Amino acid sequence: HLCVIPHFPEFDSKLKMLDFRQQGGGQAATAMVACQRLGLKTRYLGKVGDDDFGRYSKKSLEDEGVDVEGVVVVPGARNQFAFILIDQHTGERTIIWDRDKRLVICPEEVPRDIICSAKVLLVDGHDAAASVQSAKWAKNEGIIVVMDAERISEETAELISLVDVVIGERHFPERFTGIPDLKEALAEIAERGPRVAGVTMGKEGASAFCDGEFYHSPAYEISCRDTTGAGDVFHAAFIRALFEDWDLKRCLDFSNAVAALKCRGLGGRTALP
Known part of the structure; x- marks a missing residue:
């Protein structure tokens, strides 16, 4: 539920919203929609509730062309919402x-068969134990693993020790590291296994560490309507960039550009290219 407001409300107050939209969301789900629109074939694995929101979430993925074979409807459960x-x-x-x-x-x-049929696996912070198992299978099959x-x-x-890219x-x-310096913190994360350790920083752009080098890509200046889902879309664009023969700086620039375009509209999906 997306509510546009003139300012953040105080407790014990009332505030009239300026706009309202209902839209499917979620880190991995939004990333799959973005990947699909960028020309990739995608599949989403997850659970949804046995309610109107759950049915809406699943259908919103189907409508975008995302394969939902791995989506499980949990009887009696309430769908995640925000x-x-x-x-x-x-x-x-x-x-x-x-x-x-x-x-x-x-x-x-x-489902191991679904995991091992992919070229790239995206895992997020939900269901960490299942993500570890999935990453192990993917790594054994030579599948690229990206972590949000x-x-x-x-x-x-x-x-982190199992993934190729962590952003x-x-x-x-x-x-995670306890190190306040960004370059040193990313270098420490990269030492733990990932080839690329990166970070998204909103209007400050994105940075990454790879093969001993630090890279930074400044954000694009836009008229920002909503930052919701910008990070999810950045991950999707980075995955799309992995299929091109681009250097890391160009991958970051491309991902920043797609995320910026998303910020023109409400929610994580409205203004996706």
Whole structure:
């Protein structure tokens, strides 16, 4: 639920919203929609609730051409949902969300055949144990593994050691390593296994460390309406760039450009190219 507001409300107050939209969301789901629009063939694995929101989420993926063979509807469960407050002036957002515990995916529930049929596997912070299992299978098959790093759990270090590319939100490198210097933090993460360790920083652009070199790509100047899903779209664009013979700087520039285009509209999908 996307709510555009003139300013952030105070407690014990009322505020009239300026615009409202309902749209499918989720880190990996939005990334799959973006990959699909960028010309890739995609498949989403996950669970949805047995309610109107769950049916809406699944159909929104189907409508975009995303394969939903691996989507499981959990009887009696409430679908994950969020209220997203978007500042009218800056496009910055605050997300208030909830997830039914019955939507958690256990490692033994992951379909190995689907994982091993991919060319690239994207994992996010949800269901970390299942992500570790999936990454192990993918690594054994020579499949590229990309990680959208946001949450930190007891499995995070192991998962990072299994992936080829890890791109975190702006605070992840310091939170994970305890190192405040960005270059040093990314270098430390890269030492743990990934070939590319990167970070997205909103209007400050994106940076990455690879093969001993630090790269930075400045953000594009746009009229930003909503930043919701920009990171998810960045990951999708980076995956698309992996299929081209581009250097890392060009991959970052391309991903920044696609994420910037997304920010022209409400939600993670409206303004996707």
